[in-house]
Amino acid sequence: GESVGLHLPTLSVQEGDNSIINCAYSNSASDYFIWYKQESGKGPQFIIDIRSNMDKRQGQRVTVLLNKTVKHLSLQIAATQPGDSAVYFCAENMKDSNYQLIWGAGTKLIIKP
Amino acid sequence: ETGVTQSPTHLIKTRGQQVTLRCSSQSGHNTVSWYQQALGQGPQFIFQYYREEENGRGNFPPRFSGLQFPNYSSELNVNALELDDSALYLCASSPGGQGSDTQYFGPGTRLTVL
Numbered sequence: 001g002e003s004v005g006l007h008l009p010t011l012s013v014q015e016g017d018n019s020i021i022n023c024a025y026s027n028s029a030s031d032y033f034i035w036y037k038q039e040s041g042k043g044p045q046f047i048i049d050i051r052s053n054m055d056k057r058q059g060q061r062v063t064v065l066l067n068k069t070v071k072h073l074s075l076q077i078a079a080t081q082p083g084d085s086a087v088y089f090c091a092e093n094m095k096d097s098n099y100q101l102i103w104g105a106g107t108k109l110i111i112k113p
Numbered sequence: 114e115t116g117v118t119q120s121p122t123h124l125i126k127t128r129g130q131q132v133t134l135r136c137s138s139q140s141g142h143n144t145v146s147w148y149q150q151a152l153g154q155g156p157q158f159i160f161q162y163y164r165e166e167e168n169g170r171g172n173f174p175p176r177f178s179g180l181q182f183p184n185y186s187s188e189l190n191v192n193a194l195e196l197d198d199s200a201l202y203l204c205a206s207s208p209g210g211q212g213s214d215t216q217y218f219g220p221g222t223r224l225t226v227l
Contacts, residue, residue, distance in 0.1 A: 034215065034216075036218075042221075043117075043203050043205075043218035043219050043220045043221045044203070044218045045218070046215055046216075046217060046218075049215060089155055089156075100146070100158035100161065100169055100171055101146070101148075101156070101205075101216060102158070103155030103156050103157075104155050105155050106154075106155055
């Protein structure tokens with residue numbers, strides 16, 4: 001079925017370096033994508049979103065890139081900090097499916113000191 | 114502005130029992146969605162309520178049911194609990210019942226079924 005998935009389950013990054021987390025999606029009709037951060041024992045926290053009519057969107061230290069040609073989404077975190085350690089999920093909002101979010105399995109980001 | 118709250122934080126039940134989980138939406142939000150998150154997995158959509166009506170449902174059996182109240186708070190009820198129901202149950206609220214609304218999550222209720 002249609003799904004959103006992640007390429008790498010775990011990503012280790014040196015503190016201060018940039019992190020790039022990737023995500024593939026399969027539903028070409030999806031029009032809205034969201035990145036969430038989930039720390040251990042907490043609910044997902046909204047990071048940034050992007051609509052399908054955009055290729056790039058920037059937030060504070062984060063950038064999301066959308067490549068509709070290859071159905072690929074990425075989250076870039078600049079100057080990674082220890083507080084960035086978490087599991088990151090991309091989610092797809094499918095307006096044709098009663099607005100449910102479809103999630104991938106997540107990528108665990110580990111920050112090395 | 115108060116965020117999304119859920120109660121209880123943890124719950125232990127035995128197989129066959131029934132459970133009710135509660136969620137208070139963020140101020141100004143009229144839409145509540147419920148998700149089940151198994152350990153090490155992404156959340157799975159259970160259903161969504163918009164202005165007290167079910168607005169969509171995922172692939173969950175009828176023993177998962179819900180309610181939304183006039184103040185937009187919500188309950189998730191699960192009957193005849195099974196061991197596989199053990200998971201983190203997440204509630205998310207959003208402002209307007211639109212597909213592109215950002216959903217804001219509560220901390221979740223950890224349910225353990227023995």
